[in-house]
Amino acid sequence: METIFEKILVVDDDPFVRSILQDLLEENGHAVLTAEDGHEAFEIYEKDAEISLIISDMNMAAMNGLELIQKIRKQDMEVPIIILTVNDRIQVALDAIKSGASDYLLKDENIQDTVLLAVERACEKHRLRMENRRLLADLLEKNNALNQSNAKLLELNNLKNKFLSIASHDLRSAISNIIGLSDLLLRRLKEAIPARQQEMLGMIHSVSNNMLALLDDLLDVAVIESGRMELNLEPGNLKTVLEERIRINRIIGDRKGIEILTRLGEVSDALFDRSRIQQAIDNYLSNALKYSPKESTIEIFLEEGDEQITVSVKDQGPGIPLEEQPKLFEEFQKLGNKPTGGEPSTGLGLAIVKRVISAHRGSVGVKSGKGEGSIFSFSLPKDPLGKDHLG
Numbered sequence: 001m002e003t004i005f006e007k008i009l010v011v012d013d014d015p016f017v018r019s020i021l022q023d024l025l026e027e028n029g030h031a032v033l034t035a036e037d038g039h040e041a042f043e044i045y046e047k048d049a050e051i052s053l054i055i056s057d058m059n060m061a062a063m064n065g066l067e068l069i070q071k072i073r074k075q076d077m078e079v080p081i082i083i084l085t086v087n088d089r090i091q092v093a094l095d096a097i098k099s100g101a102s103d104y105l106l107k108d109e110n111i112q113d114t115v116l117l118a119v120e121r122a123c124e125k126h127r128l129r130m131e132n133r134r135l136l137a138d139l140l141e142k143n144n145a146l147n148q149s150n151a152k153l154l155e156l157n158n159l160k161n162k163f164l165s166i167a168s169h170d171l172r173s174a175i176s177n178i179i180g181l182s183d184l185l186l187r188r189l190k191e192a193i194p195a196r197q198q199e200m201l202g203m204i205h206s207v208s209n210n211m212l213a214l215l216d217d218l219l220d221v222a223v224i225e226s227g228r229m230e231l232n233l234e235p236g237n238l239k240t241v242l243e244e245r246i247r248i249n250r251i252i253g254d255r256k257g258i259e260i261l262t263r264l265g266e267v268s269d270a271l272f273d274r275s276r277i278q279q280a281i282d283n284y285l286s287n288a289l290k291y292s293p294k295e296s297t298i299e300i301f302l303e304e305g306d307e308q309i310t311v312s313v314k315d316q317g318p319g320i321p322l323e324e325q326p327k328l329f330e331e332f333q334k335l336g337n338k339p340t341g342g343e344p345s346t347g348l349g350l351a352i353v354k355r356v357i358s359a360h361r362g363s364v365g366v367k368s369g370k371g372e373g374s375i376f377s378f379s380l381p382k383d384p385l386g387k388d389h390l391g
């Protein structure tokens with residue numbers, strides 16, 4: 001190890017000890033100051049910031065070694081202190097270490113050999129401690145910076161959600177007008193205009209409806225993300241809700257020649273937000289219908305376990321490759337599979353399902369593989385307010 005020279009303060013009332021140590025340390029390249037007692041030592045030390053080590057005797061008339069240590073440590077001065085002791089006073093030296101000394105050194109015939117080692121050891125320990133402290137301070141600083149940028153990100157995210165809310169809210173009323181007006185025109189002008197124009201009006205009407213659905217999804221994402229989604233929990237039966245949604249989605253299925261089979265077990269009543277759960281079911285059903293080939297079959301299951309009720313939707317569609325599955329429930333993930341009947345796709349449906357189900361303290365799942373069809377499921381706790389689910 002490279003030698004680093006220190007400025008050392010030697011404190012002893014015995015001039016003989018002082019001069020041996022001074023000579024020895026100076027011969028080895030260190031700079032040495034001396035003091036006769038603790039009092040003098042403290043005065044010297046206070047004025048000289050370069051002193052990097054103190055070697056001090058214990059018994060001295062004016063302020064002994066122990067008092068010197070205590071006085072220095074009281075001011076939280078870090079300098080390493082080595083205590084000089086004689087063989088039969090080791091207990092005193094150990095007490096000094098308890099008070100903040102770094103090490104002790106025996107005043108015996110070997111002192112010429114041991115002192116240099118002790119100096120090196122004490123200084124190395126001190127350097128490591130300082131390094132440690134520097135690293136800790138560094139870590140703290142980086143942590144603070146991280147916390148600050150996290151707070152900033154949170155703020156920006158909130159701003160984005162606010163913007164999204166306002167933008168989609170304002171667009172929403174404009175588009176509702178287009179829907180209403182095109183609907184009116186369609187009904188009033190039905191016989192009066194040529195078929196081609198009727199078709200165009202019909203397109204305006206249906207495209208604006210899709211746009212409205214998209215805006216509603218965007219609004220939902222903004223509301224959910226900003227933590228403002230409030231569930232309106234009421235007792236109800238999932239089977240009833242499921243049957244109603246299946247009835248409505250069957251109409252769409254019929255257009256694609258897709259058959260919907262139901263395997264619905266009886267389930268007990270549970271607490272849930274009816275319109276949010278409808279939204280989740282609709283998303284699963286509309287995906288199954290949207291990505292399945294014509295003339296295929298979809299099966300819907302409802303099962304009750306000890307603590308939860310599970311809804312699953314199984315289709316014979318293209319399946320989702322394993323590597324795409326982790327992204328499924330994230331926002332704006334339009335993955336490899338495309339709708340089979342020209343339906344719109346924004347990649348928000350499953351993200352909303354996941355948030356809605358999580359808000360109920362439930363879980364979502366998918367079992368699929370490329371070319372295997374898919375089973376999407378969600379489970380709701382029978383009692384989302386129960387203490388077992390609080391997390």
Ligand SMILES: Nc1ncnc2c1ncn2[C@@H]1O[C@H](COP(=O)(O)OP(=O)(O)OP(=O)(O)O)[C@@H](O)[C@H]1O
Binds near residue numbers: 283287317344374
């Ligand atoms: N049942 C399914 N079979 C095959 N692929 C699916 C199925 N459901 C979802 N996917 C794939 O996952 C992607 C994300 O689905 P998600 O419901 O979130 O969005 P979307 O259907 O594209 O649009 P949105 O639901 O917002 O109208 C889809 O784009 C599709 O590639």
Ligand SMILES: [Mg+2]
Binds near residue numbers: 283286287348349350
């Ligand atoms: Mg979808």
